[in-house]
Amino acid sequence: MTDITQTILTEFPVRKTTKQKEAFRLWLCHQLKQMGYKPALESRGSSTNVVCGDVQRARYLVSAHYDTCASLGLPDPVTPCDPLLYLLYQGTVALGLLAVSFLAALAVSFPLGMPGLFLPLLLLFYLGSFWLLLAGPANRQNANNNTSGVATLLAVIDRLPREARKRVCFVFFDDREKGMLGSAAFRRQHGPELRQDLVHICLDCVGDGDYLVLVPSKQCRWDGELLDALRENVTAGEGKTVDIRLGGYFLYPSDCRRSKRHILVSAFHRKPFVGYYTLRTRTRWDTVLDRENVRLLSQGLARFLAASV
């Protein structure tokens, strides 16, 4: 049997340029057809989503973004339960970029003897550095962000029994890393026709860490039936913990944030005081993709979907 996860890691490790994304989508659509689906490409602006299933009838939308990010080589620790630490780090990065821009603007305007040039240059360099963070050089390793989500989504798709497939829609979103443009385009196109009670399950960075964390949105936390089905079907394995998080602060913006009823699924490490964290995403050390996470989550979610639709 071909190992789909390994194929993505070796054949499509970076999915950032138009060409890289096209090649990946071609392969992806081939896989989906082999699994018995009819994938459709939906393009809006620069984003192309791959959509499988009946959007109007779907009770569940399960997604993962397939694009990969830019990187300036800076670490990007994520601490969803600790906003202070997160803001402190982001603030330090912003100040660091300001300092570099300041020196660069000075280095250009001073030798030219044109002090009037300093402020416009400072602004240009500073804004330019943020643009580079979003659209700059490609990060070369993207095992967790988000090859892990794509591999898990494909495994859910493959495992889902035929009779359940009519009520689930699967979307591989583009341009999460450019400000969630792909999921915004999907919302604009399909928003009015989606069911009011649709639940969006979003897989983002599920491959690195032994804590598999499911975070239902406020509107889902009151749905006892849904939570029971989640608890019953998405279960832990050896050395792995499943945490269905129903309270406390958790900041992790992803493609599901515009869906009222959603469940974010992500994997983390955990330490006292900091709580959940990941350190490797958006760096060249993003090389960890734990197959056990893919297996547990895809098995659990496929069981959950089959029992719930």
Ligand SMILES: [Zn+2]
């Ligand atoms: Zn991601």
